[in-house]
Amino acid sequence: MPSVTPRQRIEAALRGEKTDAVPIFLRDLTLGLDVCDFTTPEVCAGGPGGIYHAQKSARCVIETQRLLGHDCVVGSIHDLGLDVDTLGGRVEFPERGIPYVAEPAFSTPEDIARARLPDLHTEGRMPGVLRSYQLVAEALGDRVAIAANVEGPVTKAGLLRGLDSLLTDMVRDPAAARAAIDFAVALACEHVRALLDAGAHFIFVAAASDGPGVIRPEQYLEYTIPGLAKILAAASERGAPVVFHPHGPFTDERFWPLAEAAIETGIAGFQFGERNDLAIAKQRWGKRICILGGPDIPEVLLPGPAERIREVTNEVVRGAGGDGGYVLMPSCSIHREFPLDHLRAMIAAAREYPV
Amino acid sequence: MDIETVTAELERAIEAGDEEAGPAAARALLDLGVEPTYVTSALSRAMARLGRQFQRLDVFVPDLLVATDAFDAAMQVVEAALLKSESGRKLKGTVIVGVVEGDIHTLGKNLVAVMLKADGFQVHDLGRDVKVARFAEAAQEFQADTIAMSSLMTTTMGRMKDVIDLLVTQDRRQRYRVMVGGAPITQQFADEIGADGYAEDAPDAVALANRLLASGRAGGGET
Ligand code: B12
Numbered sequence: 296m297p298s299v300t301p302r303q304r305i306e307a308a309l310r311g312e313k314t315d316a317v318p319i320f321l322r323d324l325t326l327g328l329d330v331c332d333f334t335t336p337e338v339c340a341g342g343p344g345g346i347y348h349a350q351k352s353a354r355c356v357i358e359t360q361r362l363l364g365h366d367c368v369v370g371s372i373h374d375l376g377l378d379v380d381t382l383g384g385r386v387e388f389p390e391r392g393i394p395y396v397a398e399p400a401f402s403t404p405e406d407i408a409r410a411r412l413p414d415l416h417t418e419g420r421m422p423g424v425l426r427s428y429q430l431v432a433e434a435l436g437d438r439v440a441i442a443a444n445v446e447g448p449v450t451k452a453g454l455l456r457g458l459d460s461l462l463t464d465m466v467r468d469p470a471a472a473r474a475a476i477d478f479a480v481a482l483a484c485e486h487v488r489a490l491l492d493a494g495a496h497f498i499f500v501a502a503a504s505d506g507p508g509v510i511r512p513e514q515y516l517e518y519t520i521p522g523l524a525k526i527l528a529a530a531s532e533r534g535a536p537v538v539f540h541p542h543g544p545f546t547d548e549r550f551w552p553l554a555e556a557a558i559e560t561g562i563a564g565f566q567f568g569e570r571n572d573l574a575i576a577k578q579r580w581g582k583r584i585c586i587l588g589g590p591d592i593p594e595v596l597l598p599g600p601a602e603r604i605r606e607v608t609n610e611v612v613r614g615a616g617g618d619g620g621y622v623l624m625p626s627c628s629i630h631r632e633f634p635l636d637h638l639r640a641m642i643a644a645a646r647e648y649p650v
Numbered sequence: 651m652d653i654e655t656v657t658a659e660l661e662r663a664i665e666a667g668d669e670e671a672g673p674a675a676a677r678a679l680l681d682l683g684v685e686p687t688y689v690t691s692a693l694s695r696a697m698a699r700l701g702r703q704f705q706r707l708d709v710f711v712p713d714l715l716v717a718t719d720a721f722d723a724a725m726q727v728v729e730a731a732l733l734k735s736e737s738g739r740k741l742k743g744t745v746i747v748g749v750v751e752g753d754i755h756t757l758g759k760n761l762v763a764v765m766l767k768a769d770g771f772q773v774h775d776l777g778r779d780v781k782v783a784r785f786a787e788a789a790q791e792f793q794a795d796t797i798a799m800s801s802l803m804t805t806t807m808g809r810m811k812d813v814i815d816l817l818v819t820q821d822r823r824q825r826y827r828v829m830v831g832g833a834p835i836t837q838q839f840a841d842e843i844g845a846d847g848y849a850e851d852a853p854d855a856v857a858l859a860n861r862l863l864a865s866g867r868a869g870g871g872e873t
Binding site: 387389392393395396397458459462463465466467507508509510511512514543544547549593597630631632633 | 719
C-alpha cells in the first residue's frame with residue numbers, strides 16, 4: 296500500500312473518508328514554547344522592542360510535530376490577544392504562562408463605532424504570525440496538514456469587548472452587541488484570507504464562548520450562525536474547508552438543533568468539546584460531516600494517569616472513529632505545562648487502534 | 651395589591667433581569683409593611699432558583715448577568731431599611747471573590763459570587779486576573795472573613811497557594827476561611843495548599859461557605 300501522509304489522512308477524514316490510521320490533531324497553541332524552552336514573551340511579544348518572533352514560533356510548531364508525530368498543526372504559537380493589543384487593549388505575556396487579555400480593546404460601545412479593521416500584513420503582531428505560517432508551510436506543508444486557528448463570532452467579540460459586557464449588551468443594548476460581533480466577524484474573515492494565503496490548508500473556528508455553556512440558544516442562532524456562514528464564505532473563496540468548535544453539550548438532545556444549524560452552513564467538520572457523547576455525534580451527523588473530538592482535558596488528559604487516558608481514547612475512537620470521517624483531538628486546545636506523557640499516551644492508543 | 655402578588659412580581663422581575671420592576675417591587679413590599687428580611691429572602695429565592703436552572707442549562711449566562719444587576723438594584727432599596735430595622739439583616743459574613751492572576755475565566759466566579767450574595771453573604775467581587783498581593787490587601791480593606799479564589803487553568807492554580815503562603819508570612823492566615831474552586835481544582839489540591847475547603851459548583855460553594863461558617867474554623871476576620 297502506498298504510504299499515506301499525515302496531511303492526506305486529515306484531508307481524507309475531512310471528506311468523510313476512511314484512511315490508514317486514526318488522524319490526530321492536538322491543536323497545541325502554546326505547548327511548543329515548552330518543547331523549545333522559550334519564554335512566552337520571547338516568542339509572542341517578540342522580545343524587547345519586537346512584535347512577534349516568527350522564526351521561533353515556527354520552530355516551536357515544527358519541533359513539537361517532530362517530537363509527537365501528530366498529523367495536523369496550527370501554523371504558529373497562538374494567543375487570544377492577537378488583535379486586542381493592536382486595537383488598543385492590553386495583553387499580558389507571563390514569562391512561562393499563557394498570554395491573556397488584561398484589558399479588552401473596546402471599553403464602550405462608542406469605541407466599536409470608531410474602530411477600523413487593522414491591516415494584518417502591517418499592523419501589530421499578525422505580520423509575525425503570518426510569517427510563522429509561511430515558514431511552517433515551507434517546512435511541513437507538503438506532508439503535514441496546517442490548520443488556521445480563527446476565533447468564532449461571540450468568542451472573538453467577547454475578547455475585544457470583554458465577555459461580561461458583550462453578554463449584558465446582548466440583553467440591554469442589542470445594537471451594541473451586534474456592532475461588536477459584526478466587527479469581530481469581519482476581522483475573523485480577514486484572518487481567514489490572510490492565513491490561507493500564508494499557507495494554511497483549512498480553517499479551524501475556535502469558539503469557546505459560542506454555545507449553550509455561555510449564550511442562549513436563540514443568541515447562538517442570531518449571532519453565531521450568521522457569523523459562521525460569513526467565515527465559511529471567506530474560506531470558500533479560497534476553496535478551504537472549515538471546522539467549527541463551539542463549547543457546550545451539543546449531543547444533549549435539547550441542543551441538537553444548534554449543531555444542525557451549524558452543519559447546514561456547510562462546515563466540513565464539527566469538534567465537540569467537553570460533556571459530549573461522540574458516539575451519538577457520529578451516529579447522528581457522521582454521514583454529513585467529519586466528527587472531531589476526544590478525551591476531556593480537565594477530567595482525563597490533565598490528571599491522567601496514562602492507563603486511563605489509553606482506555607478513554609480507545610473508547611472514544613471505538614464509538615466515533617471506526618469507519619473514518621473522524622479526527623482524534625483533545626476536548627480543546629493544548630498549552631504550556633501540559634504533561635507530554637499524557638499526550639503520548641493518547642497518541643499511542645490511537646496509533647495502535649486497528650482501522 | 652397584596653403582599654403575595656407583589657412578592658411574585660418581585661421574584662419574576664429578578665429572574666427576568668428587570669432593573670426597574672425589581673427595585674420597584676421591593677419598595678412596594680416595604681411600603682406594605684413587611685420586614686426587610688422578608689424581601690431579601692424573596693430575592694435569594696429568585697436567585698437560587700435561577701442558579702439551579704443554570705446548572706441544568708435551562709437558562710444561560712446572559713440571564714444570570716442581568717438578573718444579578720436587578721438583584722443588586724433591589725438590594726439597594728432594601729439595604730437602607732435593613733440598617734434601620736430591628737432584626738437587622740443577619741449578614742453571614744464578608745467574602746472576597748476573585749479569579750487568580752493570569753486567568754481571565756470569569757463565568758464560574760460570577761456564578762459563585764451571585765449565589766453567595768443571594769444566600770446572605772456580603773460579597774466583594776475583585777474580578778479576574780487578581781494579583782496575589784491584592785487578595786491579601788482586599789481581605790483587609792473589606793474586613794473579609796472568607797477568601798474565595800477561582801482558577802480554571804492548571805497553569806494558574808498555583809497562585810492560590812501563593813495567596814495562602816503570603817497570608818501565612820504575614821501572620822494573618824488564621825483570620826480567614828479560604829475556599830477554592832474551578833475546573834482543575836480538586837479536594838486533594840485544596841488540602842495540599844492548605845485551603846479550608848473546595849466545592850465543585852456554585853450551590854456546593856454556598857453549602858461549603860455555610861459549613862465553614864458553622865464550624866467556626868478560622869475566619870475571625872480582621873481584628
Ligand atoms: C468559556 C471558556 C473560555 C472563555 C472564557 C470567557 C470568560 N470570560 O470566562 C475564553 C474564550 C475567554 C477562554 C480563554 C482561554 N481558555 Co478557556 N475555557 C472555557 C471553557 C470552555 C468553559 C469555562 C466556563 O466558563 N465554564 C462554565 C462555568 C460556569 O463553570 P466553571 O468555570 O467551571 O465554574 C464552576 C465550578 O468550577 C465552580 N467554581 C468556579 N470557581 C470557583 C471558586 C470557588 C471558591 C468555588 C468554591 C467554586 C468555584 O463553580 C462554578 C459554577 O458552578 C473551559 C472548559 C472547561 N471544561 O472548563 C475552557 C478552559 C478552562 N480554557 C482553557 C484555556 C487553555 C484557555 C486559554 C489559555 C486558551 C487560549 N487559546 O489562549 C484562554 C485563557 C487565557 C488566560 N490566560 O486566561 C483550558 C484550561 C486548560 C488547563 N491547562 O487547565 C480549558 C479547560 C479548555 C482546554 N483548552 O482544555 N476560555
